[in-house]
Amino acid sequence: MFFDRERELGKLLRMVSYDPNMITFIYGPINSGKTALMNEFVKRLPNDYVVFQVNLRRTPITSYEEFVDILFSLEFRDRVKTLKEAVSLILSAGKEAFGFPIPAELLNEIVREKKPKNAFAYIATLMKEVKEAGKNSILIVDELQVIGDLKVNGPLIYEMFNFFVHLTKEEHLAHVFVVTSDSLFIEKVYNEAVLQGRSSYFFVDDFDKETALKFLVSQGFTNDEAELVWSYFGGKPVYLVEALKHREELKEWCEEVLEDRTSWLVLSLNSIRRKNSELFKDILVLLNEFIDREIVKCNEIDDAVFWAVKNNILFFDPRKRLLRPQGRLELLAIRKALDEVG
Ligand SMILES: Nc1ncnc2c1ncn2[C@@H]1O[C@H](COP(=O)(O)OP(=O)(O)OP(=O)(O)O)[C@@H](O)[C@H]1O
Incomplete structure (x- = not known):
């Protein structure tokens, strides 16, 4: 059961009715409904779109081979011998293509040579063919930050950013959406020179x-x-x-969830207190800001902010430079936890 988001869906559908120009980063607090929104968006797209989804959150990615495995999903392995066959398979698969079909020989070469550029060049060629067949490609990448530390002749993430710029601003071959809940990643992206003037930001908040x-x-x-x-x-x-x-015992259930979140926070704070008392003090000062406010201005990601954001207690919006609890539950948990540890 999908509810509302009509304004967001309207914006996304309008966006893809124009030629691709910018990489769009879909961001927001955890569990705000980004994935659900993108799934509904895909459902509502007209049939002249082909959507390629790359979900990097499914398995841990620690090597180039694992990355290639996700990109060229198993489903399509060994099913095509040539580029032409790969394109036909995509066009016949309907609106949603899961992974990029690739001839086995080419895939082996891409794995052997360890040059991500070759993998990306192949995908761009596929999209060019799709465009010539009269269809528009959309690439949705979920949780790109998981490859943040992966190096294959240099950081893989930069290679991907360059590839996305190529697909959008340079060649107008595909709309690219990168979905993430990691606001520290968005902060990096936002300040990334290679993406200046080449990316836009789409905020998905909790319901009002x-x-x-x-x-x-x-x-x-x-x-x-x-x-x-x-x-x-x-x-x-x-x-x-x-x-x-939980309608039958609604109040009890609400209290239980809040208790759980608070206990977890108290445990985490006590653990920090034992390991690093200076950081603990700074975190307390930070969290105390939310005793009588729900949102604060934040100009610098210091260690305390980093800890609170990394642990999904606070959400940081790099565009507005605002810091707030990930949700109302976290706001209440912070206030209760401070009573216990403060
Ligand atoms: N518009 C909606 N209508 C109904 N239910 C929704 C809607 N959006 C989200 N949900 C519910 O909330 C759950 C979490 O949403 P979703 O996984 O899309 O959040 P997310 O922002 O992608 O999460 P993450 O922070 O893990 O990336 C969904 O599984 C669904 O049950």
């Missing part, structure tokens, strides 16, 4: 109050029940969906 309440009421909740859920979880879709399963 009106939408969250509408969703819950549309699923049979009373206004009071919906208000109660909002007071614990704000508009975080994942919890709204979970709340539906």
Whole structure:
């Protein structure tokens, strides 16, 4: 059951009705519904689009071979002998193509030579052929940051950024969407010279109050029940969906989830206190800012901010340079945890 996001869907569909020009980074707090939104977007695309999804979160990627494995998914292995056959397979597969079909011989060469450029050149050629056949390519990459440390003749991520610029601004071959919840990654991307003037940012936030309440009421909740859920979880879709399963003992369930999140935070803070008392003090000062505010200005990612963002307690928006809890649950957990450790 997919709910709302009509404004976001309208924007995305409009975006791809023009020639590709920029890489679009889809970002936002954790579990805000980025993946669900992109899935719905794909469903609503007209049939003259071909969507290639590269999901890097499925398995850990620690080598070039593993990266190539994800790119050229097993599903299409050994099914084509030539580029022409690969293109036919894509065109006959419908709107969603999972991975890029590639002749086995070429794949072996790409793995042997360890030159990501060759893999990307092959994909660009495929997309060119797709375009000549009258279809528009869309590339959606989920969790690109997982290859952040991977080096294959230099950092692989830069090779990918260059490839995305080639597909968009230079050749207008494909719309490229990079989806991530990692705001530290977005911060790096935002300051990356190679991406200046070549990327745009699309923010997917939790539902606002009106939408969250509408969703819950549309699923049979009373206004009071919906208000109660909002007071614990704000508009975080994942919890709204979970709340539906706990209607019989709603208040207890809300309290339990908050208790769990608070205990986890107290444990993490106590562990930091033992290991690094200076950092612990700085984190306390930082979290104390949220005692009477929900959002604060942040100009510098110091160690305390880094820790809180890395551990998904806070979310940092690099464009507005704002820091806030990942969701309402985290805001409440911070306030309770400070009572215990402070
Ligand atoms: N528009 C929506 N309508 C109904 N349910 C939704 C919607 N968006 C998200 N959800 C629910 O919330 C869950 C989490 O959403 P999703 O996985 O899309 O978040 P995400 O932002 O991609 O997460 P991550 O932070 O892990 O990248 C979904 O599995 C779904 O149950």
